[in-house]
Amino acid sequence: MLSILTFLPIVGAIVVLLAPSDSLKKWLAFGATVATFVVSLLLLPGWQEIPDMQFVERYAWMPDLNIYYHLGVDGISLWLVLLTTLLMPIAVAFSNQHIKQNLGGYLALMLLMETAVLGVFLALDLVLFYVFWEFSLIPMAFLIGKWGSQNRIYAAVKFFLYTLAGSALMLVAILALYFNAGTFDLLELQRAGLPPGLQQLAFLAFALAFAIKVPLFPFHTWLPDAHVEAPTAGSVILAGVLLKLGTYGFLRFALPLFPVAVANYATLISILAVVGILYGALVALAQRDLKSLVAYSSVAHMGFVVLGIFALNEQAVSGAVLQMVNHGLSTGALFLMVGMLYERRHTRLMKDYGGLWASVPIFSFFFLVVAMSSAGLPGLNGFIGEFAILLGTFKSSPILAVLGTAGVILAAWYLLHAFRQVVQGALTNPANLKENLPDLNWKEIGQLVPLVLLFFAIGLAPNFFLDKINPSVAALEVVQTPAVGHELLVDSSDQSKQDSDINPLTTIY
């Protein structure tokens, strides 16, 4: 089943390339992504709320080197898989409307990317993981480099080299793990345990790769360039899915394999995450280009995810997993909406808009909901993730939680600023008048509605999602037993003990 899921898009890619006409290519690509989504939905009926890997597939791939084709999905990866398979048909539908040049190649690259990303989320063998990981770079680099805007080559090269450079050391570390334990299998490595010295070095190598991908401050500067230049669907997938590869990597590999190193570096990484939250938000506030504002908002939002992961307790880590999905939905929708404006007016500068509520009310209403989701309004999805992350962070480090919570104020600031510039105010530019600026058509509404419905579903009934996430998070070793030496950590498995022993005030004041 997981193999079908992973490779269905690549089959689609081949079919799309062979198809004779553009309109057929469009339908085939859309059909392939929808089919993949349907297959991924089949994971839900048989889902068990247990910590273990489910739907596992394991075949010998290169037996001499002990390399296996090993796939599996658990509560940490489940929703990321579904996020990917949901965003893809939406991104393809958007592209079908707007991409004119070399459509077949474009759609094939999108489908290739879907296979690569799903592979990363499902692989349980480090070599297999690494192959998918590197493979995911290539289609995106081409999408930016070939279908992007003016400065696309610079952005594509920077994106490619920066993230590639980050993962080079990871390969070295993977080999080191193999030489130490004799296996590339994640679960076996986890059981075997690694010597602390190796953990430290290997963690740094993995962490660099993941931190660049997230991107964690100060490794984020490739992101605005890539986003501003990328075609809309590329941005949707880049922000919605590719960034999650970094945070997923931390959760899937760094936390289970290097618990000692994680305990050592948790504070440092958490501090970088908080800096990213505040810094990203302030830089977002200074943007004049709507797309780069959204790009910097990603730096801030992904900072929350990293903060949650390295708070190392159940609430924060589960919140971080959910927040990855939330960010994918909200930011995906934001980029989609920026794209919808751009296709109409061919500008992304906020000053070229203003007063759109009078001319395009449907667009404006969706923009409001999406902005509120991104700002973490309670009742919508973003709040659940942010709240759980900050709650858990407060437990392990009140000071960082206070600073992170301040980031929530700033998030409202830059989002309302964007809303004020684009949708509110007087409609002065004739190009924005009703006659010249059509409102969303039913196709565009169709692309946004699934995302908005999920905002409400996650916001109002988060337990449907959390119940599947929680068991896998609770089973993480670092989450259960805090390592010694990280004085801010608090044992989350023993709530009552913690209540009497730890007075959070001692750490605040």
Next chain:
Amino acid sequence: MLDLAWLILVFPSVGALINLFVGDKLRERGIHIVASGAVVLSFVVSLGLFFGLSGLDEHHRTATVHLWDWITIGSFTAPAALLIDPLSVTMALVVTGVGALIHIYAGGYMHGEQNFQRFFVYLNFFILAMLVLILSNNFVGMFVGWEGVGLASYLLIGFYFDRHDESYGHYADAGKKAFLVNRIGDFGMMLAVFLIWTSVGTVVFEEVSLGAGALTTGAATAVCLLLLLAATGKSAQLPLFVWLPDAMAGPTPVSALIHAATMVTAGIYMVARTHFLWELAPMAGSLAAWVGGLTALLAASIALTQVDLKKILAYSTISQLGFMMLGVGVGAYAFAIFHLVTHAFFKALLFLAAGNVMHGLPDGELDIRKMGNLRAKMPTTYKLFLIGAAALAGLPLLSGFFSKDGILLHVANFNILLYLIGLFTALLTAFYSFRAVFMAFWGEARDQHVHEHAHESPTVMTAPLWVLAVLAVIGGALNLPFLLTLEHYLEAAVGVPAFHPNWTMEVVLLVVSAVVAVAGVGLAYGRYIKGSSTAAGRFSAGVARLVGPFEPLARNKWYVDEIYAAWIVGPLLALSDWFNEVVDQGVVDGAVNLVGQANLALGGALRKVHNGLVPTYALSVFCGVVALLLWFVIGG
């Protein structure tokens, strides 16, 4: 009956959804009926809850209606559940009752507006969020309503998102300011919730109340200070009150419902709801009392100098909220809630009457300097406004008199200086309320153009006001001295106050309050009607000379906005620009590009050495592997 409590949320949700999706086919009348009908039905449910609750034993008048498990992660749980007790039912009655009247009124006020449909969607959404706020049985659920009403407020303040004028600037900016200032308060709320959960292990009010003993005084104080920050945002107190005057940019029914009667009282409600924490933190309570007292005084001083009718009422609201904060600060929760209720009646009445004035004058004129003798043109509105002003001024036997006096009585016991501040503020209140009455409705018409075009409003805009007017007059009967009905009713929710005044003290202070209120009205009469020729006029002119030096300060709102702009917003924006232009593009990205170029140069050099056969990437991987192998062979 209590099990059906969820219906109270269903009606406004359905109303909002119907108007959102099919409102454009319903036309004004249909939209208005759906929206008002939804709130009326919620009011009926509230009544049902009230009677259902009254059927319970007096000491156990509380019920929890569990809806669903909302957030569960490990040991953290936040249910979606409603707490039905005297406090929440009292609030629900006010919100849906006053809300229904204002919905009905707004059908007339907003007649012919381009975005009529949008307005009523927002208004129903507001009622929904407000009910979530007051009915949730836990902090996180309350926070959903807390930010939800903030969103409704933001949207309604910026309802005329394309307008701007001298008095309010860009209306959309006023909405943004309200949301952001409130978010500063919300920051406090979130941290308070975190601290409560990490120390008590639950976020459900009743469980926190039972487990509050686990809190040290320090922790309880920290929690309450954070909650106080949240309350100063929502209830427009020092230092976060600056958003409320600008919020008057919204349509007047919104000012009445959200920015006077209901939403802004959420902070007061929240403190009363968490009274068990405040009882552990006397220091935080004192601070709340001082914040309330000083806010009341400061806002009243500004109200004296404003010439925009709605802004006078806005500052008055801030001032009255200060009284309520003073009340909860000194532990007089029941009286604070009492004042909250009576204030909802008379302030909603005043705002809607002001709405009639605005509606009946050309170009929605609000400047009281251009009015005068409006009672000739708008006799009904005049009577309504007069009743509201009299209740606000605290004239004897009207609702505001009893509720304000109840608070002052407890303050007198708490701290005599605060009592004097409160009493002085009461004097100012009576003065500015009747300054507005006299300048707008009495004397000579000062602008002929305005006066000629003035006309009375239709019945739909006066009938709901009569209901409010009656309540503003008799609302005091909810809690007559020595009978104490509301106070007693609320005991099950907010506890029995520690302080029981004796009869003598109660009577003496009652008389003092009455004298002060009458004196305030008399001073205004002397100054604005009699002129300086009479004794009364000379006396008030003398007072005016005395406080004259402060007048420019008060008129400019003590420059609080300017101070914030110069010391907080400006520096943050400068930092934001500096981060963007210098740090991000220069330092961080510069470093990346430098490394990139260095690598390319190095790669070029290596390529020469290796004749270009080995790409740098593969080479580095190779070197790395070799190095590691060596390390293992030698080291291992």
